[in-house]
Amino acid sequence: MKRTENQVLIIFGASGDLTKRKLIPALYNLYKQNLLPDKFAVLGASRSSFTDDEFRSKVEEFLPAGESVETFKKMLFYQPVQTNKAADFVSLKNRLEEISSDLQMEKNYVFYLSTPPSLYEIIPKLLWANGLSKSKKYFRRLIVEKPFGTDLLSAKKLNVNLLNYFNEEQIYRIDHYLGKETVQNMLVLRFSNGIFEPLWNRNYVERVEITSAESLGVENRGGYYDHSGAMRDMLQNHLLQLVGFVAMEPPVVIEANAIRNETTKVFQSLRPISENQVPRYVIRGQYTESKIKNEKVVGYRDEPGVDPLSRTETFVALKFFIDNWRWAGVPFYIRTGKKLPTRVTEIVIHFKSVPHHLFGSRKSSATTNNQLIIRIQPDEGILLKFGMKTPGTGFAVQTVNMDFHYSDLAGTLVPAAYERLLLDCMQGDATLYTRGDAVEQAWQFVQPIINAWQTNPEIPIYGYPAGTWGPEDSNKLMTNGEWRFPCKNLTDDGLYCEL
Ligand code: BG6
Numbered sequence: 001m002k003r004t005e006n007q008v009l010i011i012f013g014a015s016g017d018l019t020k021r022k023l024i025p026a027l028y029n030l031y032k033q034n035l036l037p038d039k040f041a042v043l044g045a046s047r048s049s050f051t052d053d054e055f056r057s058k059v060e061e062f063l064p065a066g067e068s069v070e071t072f073k074k075m076l077f078y079q080p081v082q083t084n085k086a087a088d089f090v091s092l093k094n095r096l097e098e099i100s101s102d103l104q105m106e107k108n109y110v111f112y113l114s115t116p117p118s119l120y121e122i123i124p125k126l127l128w129a130n131g132l133s134k135s136k137k138y139f140r141r142l143i144v145e146k147p148f149g150t151d152l153l154s155a156k157k158l159n160v161n162l163l164n165y166f167n168e169e170q171i172y173r174i175d176h177y178l179g180k181e182t183v184q185n186m187l188v189l190r191f192s193n194g195i196f197e198p199l200w201n202r203n204y205v206e207r208v209e210i211t212s213a214e215s216l217g218v219e220n221r222g223g224y225y226d227h228s229g230a231m232r233d234m235l236q237n238h239l240l241q242l243v244g245f246v247a248m249e250p251p252v253v254i255e256a257n258a259i260r261n262e263t264t265k266v267f268q269s270l271r272p273i274s275e276n277q278v279p280r281y282v283i284r285g286q287y288t289e290s291k292i293k294n295e296k297v298v299g300y301r302d303e304p305g306v307d308p309l310s311r312t313e314t315f316v317a318l319k320f321f322i323d324n325w326r327w328a329g330v331p332f333y334i335r336t337g338k339k340l341p342t343r344v345t346e347i348v349i350h351f352k353s354v355p356h357h358l359f360g361s362r363k364s365s366a367t368t369n370n371q372l373i374i375r376i377q378p379d380e381g382i383l384l385k386f387g388m389k390t391p392g393t394g395f396a397v398q399t400v401n402m403d404f405h406y407s408d409l410a411g412t413l414v415p416a417a418y419e420r421l422l423l424d425c426m427q428g429d430a431t432l433y434t435r436g437d438a439v440e441q442a443w444q445f446v447q448p449i450i451n452a453w454q455t456n457p458e459i460p461i462y463g464y465p466a467g468t469w470g471p472e473d474s475n476k477l478m479t480n481g482e483w484r485f486p487c488k489n490l491t492d493d494g495l496y497c498e499l
Contacts, residue, residue: 002427005139006039006105008096009426012123013114014044014055014078018145023114024059024076026418031072033413035423039105045081045092046115052077083119089126096132107135110425112143120144121161128165143172143425146237147228148434151450152443159436168436172425177238178432179417182376182406186245186347187254189374189382196372197250199351201326206369207478209333209348210242211486212376213340217287217297217466218314222305229312230284231446234336240267240442241434242376243332246347247322256430260438267441269324278452279459283474285315287339290465297339297466311461313453314338317474320445333478339466344486345376359387359395371484379490380414381405401491 009027011019030036044055055078063069079095081088100107111127113120124142127133133140144162149155162171177183190196199205212234218225225233244263251258273281289299301308315337322332351370373383383403390396406414424432453459462471475482 002429004035004037004423004426005108006037006103007108007110007139007426008041008043008099008105009110009112009422010043010045010092010096011112011114012045012081012119013116015046015048015050015058016114018114019044020059020062022416022418023112023422025062026416026422028063028069028072029416029419030423031075032068036075037426039103040075041099041103041105042076043092043095043099044076044078047080047082049080050078054078083115083122083126086126086129089130089132093130093132107138108140109138110141110143112145114145117147117150117158120158124162124165133165133170139170139428140166141170141172141425141428142166143174145174147232148173148237148439149443150228150232152440152447155440155443159440163436169430171436172430172433173436173439174421175237175241175434176417176421177241177376178434179419179421180376181414181420182374182380183242183245184420184432186374187259191250200349202328202330204351205330206350206352207331207333207480208246209350209483210239210246210335210346211348211483212239212242212334212336212345213342213469213486214336214338215340215343215467217339218300218303218306220304222303224305225314226306226310226312230314230316230336230338231450235316235318235334236442236446237434237439239334239336240445242345242347243322243334244438246349247327247332249326254431256433259431260435264435264438264441265324266322267438267445269322269327270441270445271321271323272445273318273320273449275448275452275456278449278456281319281477282449283315283317283462283471283477284313284453284459285337285462285464285471285474286310286312287314287337287466288463290467292467299463299466300339311453311457313461315340315464315470315474317470317477318449319477331479333483335470335474335483337464337470340469341467342486342488343378344488346484346486346490347374347376348372348484349374350481359397373484373486373490375486375490378488379405379407381407381490383490403491405490 011023027042056073056076077099079092081092113123124133149158190200244266247266248262251262287300290297300306300314301310317335320332349372353369371385375381381404383401385399385401387397388400390398421432462473464471469485
């Protein structure tokens with residue numbers, strides 16, 4: 001196991017939700033597993049004027065009660081910082097000096113931007129101005145939360161700005177999907193087995209389908225979401241990263257740049273969808289009022305913080321191609337949405353049917369085409385579907401399942417995404433973080449779609465009742481076959497889903 005050097009993690013936006021819900025619990029779990037360095041401190045920073053103790057009790061709500069929490073809490077400190085007061089950064093620097101000297105530790109710092117993106121320009125600048133962004137002797141790293149820009153232009157600007165104050169090697173852009181164990185497993189599944197990779201191409205794969213469904217709506221984030229929408233919130237980042245892992249060529253080594261070079265090449269090969277092709281390749285939708293389990297559910301436009309005439313998409317489905325040697329001509333379908341029947345993320349590789357249909361018509365065997373399903377969440381696992389003889393007379397074929405569930409690996413703890421990502425950054429490993437050029441490539445692909453929606457109000461935004469699988473028109477995207485309708489349990493198919 002790699003050694004983690006002593007360091008201080010500085011969280012900007014420490015009074016926010018992400019800190020309480022994800023970051024502090026992830027750090028606590030690392031602490032319990034003895035994965036934190038010998039000397040370690042977290043310095044929370046935000047506008048609120050908490051004392052260390054007040055900060056400690058704020059975050060406690062998301063930690064289990066117990067003795068180890070008491071010792072863990074001693075590692076937490078707090079410093080009020082107003083980003084419009086340059087002097088506060090001098091105090092921040094002094095406080096960091098004080099912590100390092102009290103704990104007799106190196107001045108290695110990881111800065112975490114968990115703030116509104118409007119502060120992504122000023123904070124790195126003030127860190128740089130106070131000599132905190134670079135050091136000859138110690139490491140200095142910057143973790144940036146999404147969104148990395150709201151369009152191609154702002155993403156480019158953000159990259160230029162960050163690079164004024166930190167080098168690319170110091171910048172860690174978080175996409176928490178890459179921290180998911182099952183996403184990383186895709187590399188292992190593909191590149192540690194001899195049986196999948198020979199089939200993983202246009203000769204054997206008929207289509208690839210990715211679904212990331214959420215049953216929740218926008219909850220209390222209407223204000224943010226209404227300016228974002230499913231394309232910016234999920235597809236441009238999380239879903240395209242999944243595409244990167246499914247479609248990439250084998251990297252030469254498992255190392256940050258080798259892997260990120262390969263995913264970036266995938267993004268470079270995405271066939272552009274021009275503005276006038278958008279209606280043919282992209283379907284957008286918005287959830288409307290309905291009843292789920294006999295209870296009335298409000299429509300998106302009635303959610304708090306949402307414009308009553310909003311045309312923001314809460315669902316998007318897309319068909320596209322990857323123009324390279326491996327994938328030429330293979331359609332990729334991806335969809336994501338809020339208020340769908342269940343929470344599930346999965347990738348389905350549909351293999352081509354056999355060349356000669358011995359056991360029935362081409363049509364019936366189309367339903368038994370082999371499928372490999374990679375379940376990202378929940379009921380994490382892998383499912384392979386194939387045809388078997390139905391016992392009895394004749395040669396009737398039925399589809400059967402071969403499945404593996406992570407839950408069967410007794411005693412193995414599947415770490416939460418933030419746990420893995422934080423530890424990687426603390427160890428200087430950027431493999432599971434996105435690189436600036438890849439982010440720009442992903443924007444390049446989605447930008448014409450966003451432009452078309454903005455400039456052409458005639459492109460429909462279909463309503464879909466909350467609790468259904470999105471607009472019916474998303475089914476028409478798929479010219480050969482239909483979407484898999486996944487359930488909570490990996491092996492259940494469609495009909496009897498528990499909602
Ligand atoms: C976030 C989005 O990045 O990902 C949310 O902003 C979304 O809108 C969330 O709900 C989904 O993450 P997960 O890990 O629950 O699939």
